[in-house]
Amino acid sequence: MFVDLVGSTALASRLDPEDMREVIGSYHRCVAEAVGRLGGFVAKYMGDGVLVYFGWPHGDETDAERAVRAALAALQAVGQAAPAGERLAARIGIRTGLAVVGDLLGAGAAQEQTVIGETPNIAARLQSRATPGCAVIDAETRRRIGGLFECRELGALNLKGLSGRVGAWQVLGEAAVQSRFEAMHSASLAPLVGRDDELDLLLRRWRHGKDGEGQVVLISGEPGIGKSRLMAALEERVAGEAHLKLKYFCSPHHHNSALQPIIARWRNEAGFVRGEPADVRLDKLEALLLPLGATAEELTLIAEMLGVPGGERYPPTSAQPRSARRNRRSEPCSRFSTKGPAGPPC
8 A cells, every 4th residue: 555645745845844843743653543444565655656565564355455444544533633733735646466575675764675576666656647636446346345435447457567458447435335244245146055054053042032932143264265145045044034134243354332332233223324414414314214113313323323413403411410411321221122223322
């Protein structure tokens, strides 16, 4: 991943050197923090450029996904930073491919790990074709992230120094997907093989549950052995029977948010669309929750949980009297029907 600060030359021409140092330092911190949270390795700072590795020193099957998430987080953090009163914007290029990280070069502060291969060069070229505040990825990265992100195809680009054309996509944002498994397997599923005993066990537990005997089944195992595929097969078998399906997905990329699975489902239930104004989202929440008997206090809490500014309609709880907040917390939430959105609203 190659990150570049937009307009740094113009900034340097009009800012005092000390102010420019503050700008570059703030920009570097934004990128390093976003990358670090998602397991990236900052390999090199090159003035207003930052070179980042994913998959080194330890590789993971989600390297491409983590790189894209880090890119979106870095773009947001840089865009919100305003050191020395300056609004900043970055652009990012991501390339998935082979590279060799070699021996240490240089000494002291100039010491660095060499990386050999066309991958970092293409990442830098893709970055140069991105618009401010955007990230551009190559075809292999696009394939590896599946349907987890919304992307706009840019076509095959002619990049400086390369003989062939490189397919490119602009990342628009995280997609609203019900299931990570479905997002990564958008095509038809392969037949389930060798899992008849496990599927029969699940169907027996399903029948017990229908008869009024509550059941809990834990499916555990190493990544990639077919746990999600087994659940997809169960859903296919019971699709014609009356039931209410509630699905929640934890993510290693949101380990700092205990409520992330609840938040993701509520956003999907409310029909939030990326980039829409806060007032529109509040309208959707009201249309969803008011028929269920939600109070203004409960709507305030839910809006806060989902990151929707309540404005004057639903001022934040910190602006309300302590006694009102205490009384609101003591109200039960049992009146919410199971036919509505999943998860406790307060």
